[in-house]
Amino acid sequence: MNESSAVLPQPDLEDVEVATVLAALADPVRLKIVRALNQVDESTCAALEVPVNASTVSHHLHALREAGVVQTRVAGRTRPSRLRAAELQKRFPGLLSAVLDATPPRHAT
Amino acid sequence: MNESSAVLPQPDLEDVEVATVLAALADPVRLKIVRALNQVDESTCAALEVPVNASTVSHHLHALREAGVVQTRVAGRTRPSRLRAAELQKRFPGLLSAVLDATPPRHAT
């Protein structure tokens, strides 16, 4: 056992384009993941209740991580991820909150 | 000449998903168009200085219109478009402003 603070590679948000973050948030499944992470602060891949295969969840978390939206740490067998909410707020003020606060359309699908 | 208020079909923003708007804003060319429209309030297809073919500009404006981001009116031979900024602010408070206020990354491309 070592100290449990290993974190998967992630970009410095100062180097991230807003278009990259927008693209990361534009996918419905990823948006659901982001909303879930906002509720629980941290979650593993398996605990996320999204209607896709496990490898697809892994793919989406990878995409979110590369866009600077989430941070993933290594904890035993699991890789809990969390939103980089504070850093995103500093880099793109109001963006994440606006997305999280968005209400569903009138005619829900 | 008739009264100059013909407007191309556009969605009611109440029926638009935030993911749709995010996807519309995620493309670099469209983001450039949106930033340009924010500067000039209204612009024609040809006046937009984006590095793509005219038909591609038309395609992108169509996409932005269907996502509820811009409104296009018919004026003679031209079709000036404008941001639906106020309506977007009402539907997704803070979203458009956050995107427009976003600064370039440290290592500019």
Add this chain to the structure above:
DNA sequence: CGAATAGTACGATATTGATCACACTATTCA
């Protein structure tokens, strides 16, 4: 009318990316 202009529509192409199944690694625990 005829020429020029603004924009759109369409077809073709190429690229991206969302998804799954499966194999693989790393870790925990009996």
Add this chain to the structure above:
DNA sequence: TGAATAGTGTGATCAATATCGTACTATTCG
């Protein structure tokens, strides 16, 4: 050590979509 579990990586497939060139429509103006 062996079994079970969490997650990742790879390859395949399929659907979107960004782009261009060309043709077309509508409008203005000589």
